Amino acid sequence: MDFFWHIVITIAHTLPTFLGYNLVFGRGKILHFGPYGVSIAGAYALFLTLMHTQNYALAILAGLAVALTISLLFAFLSLRLTPDSFGVMSIAMHLAMIAVVLNFSFLTRGALGLPSIPRLPFLEEIEALAITAIAIAIGFAFLFYRLEHSSFGRALTALAEHEWHAKSLGVNRTKVTVIAFLLLAVAHVHGNFFYGQHIQFVHPNDFQFSHFVFLIMVIVAGGPGSMRGVILSAVLITLLKEGIRFVPLMPDVLGPIRLILFGLILFGAVWWRRDALFPKQRTV
């Protein structure tokens, strides 16, 4: 049963990040390839503060402050650069964040990671952790649903479809972009907090590009911009990823099969969704 709860927590704690990224990349069509740059900075701010102060509220505030600040920087860059330039810049930012964590070892312990992260007393039981993670994930899903069906969601879609026309109709690009990035930052902090509470160990390798590839896979397979599709895709691909451990083959055979399978899923998803990924702008 605990393994079931483990899967539930894995899905629940990552779902808000998937939905947040779906808002930016899927619906907003902003080529943001550095979400884990924000995530690693927020995570280290959160857990270093927690381990030094044992104060959860202060730690979450620190994580939020850092994640929101870096997200504002990302938003600023996305407003100033062309989409493809921003895509390259966001990769550079991600690499820079990982480099900072790895090399400022006097502060971050570098490649040693952060072990023995304390757990909130009421989250000691895995069931309690899972139920809390589900409740918060549902809260996030509701928030994102409302946002997508609000004027904000329509403005984001309009900007993605044709920025010039959207602006001429009074859509404030700066405001919409900044809100989308900040929402993703909040989702990252949530995901980091629950990841730390669950695994009790954080390592720079957990923010490498392989994790970003998984994020992209979920969004593309679910349908960029489709909230329902992304939720379903997150659940199914996570089940596939963990479920493949049960196939009765030796893990040294299964491992490469899993990598090939995920490569094929990503290839297929991009192939079938190629029009949704990079849509032609509407013309008048």
Added chain:
Amino acid sequence: MKKLLALSSLLAITLAACTPASGETIKIGYLGPLTGDAAAYGVDTLNGVRMKVDEINAAGGINGKQIEIVAEDGRCNGTDSSSAAQKLVHVDKVVAIIGGQCSGETLAAAPIAEAAGIVMISALSSSPDVTTAGDFIFRDYPSDALKTTAMAGYFETEGVTKIAMITENTDFATGFRTSLIADLGEDMIVFDEIVDPGTQDFRTLLTRLQGTEFDYFFPNGQTPPAIAAMAQQFRELGFTQPMISHDVGDSITLVEIAGDAVDGFRAISVPNAGEGEPFETAFTAKYGSPQQSLGFSAHAYDALGVLAQAIGAAGTEGTAIRDYLYALEGYEGIVGNFHFDDNGDVVGVPYVLREVQNGTFVTVADIAVAPR
């Protein structure tokens, strides 16, 4: 989306067909990196475990019960290691785990094993953090904190006062660097550079090193190819100072890649246990040459051996196995006669000085480890 649903349905059917069967076997989990950059560690340790299991099973098992190994890929990271440990503990219901092998795997899996009261014995994790990972966490591989003490003692004996070091930015290598600096003091490290994991070109750094006076060069890499590249380029640039590294450098892969460049290369390492003994003959006959080091396989072999002895004597209950291991006075394994201290760290595994001579590593001296 329909295709995704179909795929998941197929998976669900597969899962249903693969429900673990219960039987008169003792299930022991194995957790290690079987894919990814560190897969060589996983393959060697898993083969060491398999070999010991085959021997025990051929001799009748533990109290008449056969051992069944359930191996899971931890991929040398926290996320996969956590999932693997959850499955081993809660789905496969193993009585104990040999693993993780990377320290990151062990540290991520430790809280799960602790909560379930399942003993974990790591055959390779050397991070000092593992010492405090929990009551149920053991290792038969010494902590880096001891290894750097051994290296510092060696430098003192040799009268070495100036070290040039290039460190690959990974958990093992940076952990080693931190411990070594603590043992030697910053003043002795006259050249201290950190490079990104996987870096293969060190010529720029080594060109800078040309203006520095030093006695020993320490290529502190995570893998033998990284150390080989540092050593090879070090010699290409005309340096004549001796080189020394840790147990990762103590690998035939280093000699194969770097060739003559590593002639005289030294490594402070645990003994390449089993080398030249019947263990090596039996191991290579069954699995071929080890991918990384025969010593790693020997540590895994002994980890399974001491665990099997504990299960045979104390039963399969986690607390009883743990208490047996803490009370153990000595286990005569391939790596030596060892036991565990109050933190589950191994005591009794010696250090040796190894050197490349005529294209192969040979042991040239024992290294004493005295607290500094």
